[in-house]
Structure formats: structure tokens, C-alpha cells
Amino acid sequence: YDLFQSQQDVLVELAHLDRDNLRLAHTLFDRPEQALTLVVGGIEIYLPLAGMIDLAAERERLQKELARVEDGLVRSEKLLSNEGFIAKAPAGVVQKERDKLAGLRAQAQKLRERLAMLKA
Numbered sequence: 001y002d003l004f005q006s007q008q009d010v011l012v013e014l015a016h017l018d019r020d021n022l023r024l025a026h027t028l029f030d031r032p033e034q035a036l037t038l039v040v041g042g043i044e045i046y047l048p049l050a051g052m053i054d055l056a057a058e059r060e061r062l063q064k065e066l067a068r069v070e071d072g073l074v075r076s077e078k079l080l081s082n083e084g085f086i087a088k089a090p091a092g093v094v095q096k097e098r099d100k101l102a103g104l105r106a107q108a109q110k111l112r113e114r115l116a117m118l119k120a
Helices: 002-006 008-015 055-081 083-088 091-119
Strands: 035-040 043-048
Touching (some): 035 091, 055 083
Antiparallel strands (some): 035 043
């Protein structure tokens, strides 16, 4: 907290923050709704999104992206459940598909978390 307090002018300048709306608090009892949350070390940073972006449009965009990722998940899972593919494809190709599946799962989870944050 003390570091952020002492560097407030630098934060405002570098991050293009509105000095009048910047609030630094040692303890925050009520977390802001519909805010992006970052955790840096033991510090939680909240960036309220309400009024900054069209939340409905952002939710729609994220839902479309999640649907696209979930389609990729279904295709990848189907391919990896095909024993013919596993038996015939080179090991590198199979591993690449497994890595792709893991990446898609992580991406889907992040999108779900972002959607949940915007619905709060």
C-alpha cells in the first residue's frame, strides 16, 4: 500500500488514470461490482468497468468467443477419443493435439471467469 501511495503520481501518469477517481485503500471492505480484479503479491487491484465499457456488448463478445472455444474443445476431444487417430498419427501430432486441448480448456476457463465477473 505504501508503495502505491508514494507512487500515486507515477501511476496516474503511466496508466492514464483519473486522479479524482483513483482510490488507494489499505483495506477495502466492499469490493466494487463489475470490476476487473488483479492480484499482485498481496495487493488486490480493482478496475471498475461499469460506465467504462458497454457491459452487455462485452458479455455478448465473450459468450461468442466462449462458444467458439467450446466448439474447438468438442472437435479436439472427439479427435483424441478416436483410437484410429491415436494409433495412426505420429506421436508429435497427437501430443500437439493434446497441448491444443489443454490450451483450449484453459482459455475456456478464463472466459467463463471473465463472464462471471461481468455478471456480478
